[in-house]
Amino acid sequence: MNSSDLAAYWMPFTANRQFKAAPRLFVAAEGMHFTTDDGRRVLDGMAGLWCVNAGHGRKPIVEAIRAQAGIMAFAPPFQMGHPLAFKVAQRLKRFLPGDLDHAFLTNSGSESVDTALKIALAYHRARGESQRRWLIGRERGYHGANFGGTSVGGIAANRKAYGNLLACVDHLQHTHDPEHNSYSRGQPAWGAHLADELETRIVALHDAGNIAAVIVEPLAGSTGVLVPPVDYLERLRAICDRYGILLIFDEVITGFGRLGSSFACEKFSVLPDIVCLAKGLTNGAVPMGAVVVRKAIYETVTGAAPENAIELFHGYTYSGHPLASAAALATLDLLEDEQLFARSAELAPYFEQAVHSLRELPHVIDIRNLGLVAGIELAPKPGQPGARAFSVFQRCFELGVLIRTTGDTIALSPPLIISKPQIDELIATIARVLRELADR
Numbered sequence: 001m002n003s004s005d006l007a008a009y010w011m012p013f014t015a016n017r018q019f020k021a022a023p024r025l026f027v028a029a030e031g032m033h034f035t036t037d038d039g040r041r042v043l044d045g046m047a048g049l050w051c052v053n054a055g056h057g058r059k060p061i062v063e064a065i066r067a068q069a070g071i072m073a074f075a076p077p078f079q080m081g082h083p084l085a086f087k088v089a090q091r092l093k094r095f096l097p098g099d100l101d102h103a104f105l106t107n108s109g110s111e112s113v114d115t116a117l118k119i120a121l122a123y124h125r126a127r128g129e130s131q132r133r134w135l136i137g138r139e140r141g142y143h144g145a146n147f148g149g150t151s152v153g154g155i156a157a158n159r160k161a162y163g164n165l166l167a168c169v170d171h172l173q174h175t176h177d178p179e180h181n182s183y184s185r186g187q188p189a190w191g192a193h194l195a196d197e198l199e200t201r202i203v204a205l206h207d208a209g210n211i212a213a214v215i216v217e218p219l220a221g222s223t224g225v226l227v228p229p230v231d232y233l234e235r236l237r238a239i240c241d242r243y244g245i246l247l248i249f250d251e252v253i254t255g256f257g258r259l260g261s262s263f264a265c266e267k268f269s270v271l272p273d274i275v276c277l278a279k280g281l282t283n284g285a286v287p288m289g290a291v292v293v294r295k296a297i298y299e300t301v302t303g304a305a306p307e308n309a310i311e312l313f314h315g316y317t318y319s320g321h322p323l324a325s326a327a328a329l330a331t332l333d334l335l336e337d338e339q340l341f342a343r344s345a346e347l348a349p350y351f352e353q354a355v356h357s358l359r360e361l362p363h364v365i366d367i368r369n370l371g372l373v374a375g376i377e378l379a380p381k382p383g384q385p386g387a388r389a390f391s392v393f394q395r396c397f398e399l400g401v402l403i404r405t406t407g408d409t410i411a412l413s414p415p416l417i418i419s420k421p422q423i424d425e426l427i428a429t430i431a432r433v434l435r436e437l438a439d440r
C-alpha cells in the first residue's frame with residue numbers, strides 16, 4: 001500500500017504520521033505467528049492485543065463463524081432474542097466463581113466497563129440509595145476508551161484532552177512503588193495496606209453512603225503490568241463489604257487463562273460483585289464483551305421495575321451478535337478442550353524465569369510478572385517518555401517478534417499455546433535488541 005492508500009484511516013492509539021511514513025502491516029495469522037505484507041513471519045508476543053489466547057486462525061472458531069454467517073448473521077437484541085446469546089451467558093457461568101451468574105453482552109471491554117458502571121448506579125437506585133453516585137477507580141488504571149472508563153481510568157495521557165469527564169469520580173493510589181516491590185516474582189509482598197486508603201481517605205471524604213462502586217483491574221495491564229500485592233484485593237473486598245460498596249473487577253485482560261486460571265477472581269479467591277470481560281471471549285475473532293453480575297444485582301434491578309417494563313435502559317444494537325456468540329461458544333469449547341488455563345499455569349514458572357533473565361541487560365529498571373503476563377520496565381530517555389521502549393518494539397518487529405510497549409514498559413502476554421522454544425525466542429530477541437541499543 002502506498003501512502004495515499006493509508007491516509008484516510010485515523011488509527012486508534014497510534015502515532016498516525018509516524019506509522020504512515022513507515023507502515024507495519026499484517027495480512028495473515030496462524031498459530032503463534034502473523035505474516036506481514038512483505039511475507040515475513042512475526043512471532044506474536046502479545047496475543048494480538050491480549051485477546052488471541054488460543055492462538056491465531058483456530059479452525060473450530062473460523063468454522064463456527066462461517067456457519068453462523070450462513071444461517072443468520074443478525075437478529076435484533078431488544079425485545080427479541082436468538083438462542084446463541086443465551087447459550088453464551090449460560091456457558092460463562094462455568095468460568096466464573098460463586099454466584100456471578102447473569103451476563104449482559106457487549107461488544108468490547110470499553111462497553112463492558114461503561115455497562116458495569118451504569119449497572120452499579122442502577123442497582124443502588126433500585127435499592128433506594130440513588131445518592132450512591134461516586135465511582136472510585138485507581139491511578140494508572142485502564143478501563144477502556146469510553147467516557148465512563150476514561151473517567152475511572154487513571155492514565156493521564158488518556159484523560160487530559162477530555163476535560164472533567166464524569167463528575168463524581170475519585171481514584172485510589174496505584175500499587176507500584178519501585179522502592180518496595182521492584183523485581184517481584186509474582187505478587188509483591190509489599191503494598192496490601194494501600195487498599196486501606198479506600199476507607200481512610202475515600203470513604204472518609206465522600207461518605208460511604210455516597211459511593212456506588214470501586215473498579216480495579218486485578219492486575220493492571222495497559223499501564224505497564226502492575227501485579228496486585230499479596231492481600232491487597234482481599235482488603236479491598238473487605239472494605240467494600242463493610243460499607244455496601246460494589247466491587248467491580250475489570251478482567252478484560254486477566255480473564256480466560258491469562259493468569260493461569262479462568263479469571264483473576266478465581267485465582268485470588270476474591271469474589272467481586274461485577275466482572276467486566278471481553279478480549280479472550282471470542283479469541284479476538286469477532287468483537288464481544290460481557291458484564292457478569294452476582295445474582296442479587298440482577299434480581300434487584302429487574303425486580304424493582306414494574307411488571308412487563310424494561311428494567312435496564314441500556315444496550316447495544318450488536319449485544320449478543322450471532323457471529324460473536326458463535327465465535328464465543330467455539331472459543332470457550334476450545335479453551336476447555338485444550339485445557340489452556342492449565343497450560344498457562346504450567347508454563348508460568350518457565351516464563352517467569354525467562355523474563356527475569358533480562359534483569360542485568362542495558363536500560364532494564366524493573367521486571368514484573370504473573371501467569372503469562374510480564375512487564376519489563378526500561379529507563380526512559382531523558383525528556384522523551386516512551387521513546388526507548390518504542391525503539392525496542394520497532395527493532396523486535398524487524399527481527400520477527402511482536403511485543404507491546406506501554407510508556408517505557410514492554411508488556412508481554414503471548415497466546416497460551418506458546419511453546420518453551422518460542423518463549424526462548426521472544427526473550428532472546430528482546431535481549432539482543434537491548435544489547436544493540438545499549439548506548440542509545
Ligand SMILES: Cc1ncc(COP(=O)(O)O)c(C=O)c1O
Nearest residue numbers: 108109110142143144250252253
Ligand atoms: C483492563 C481493560 N479494560 C478495558 C479495556 C478496553 O477494551 P476494548 O479495547 O475492547 O474496548 C482494556 C483494553 O485493553 C483493558 O485492558
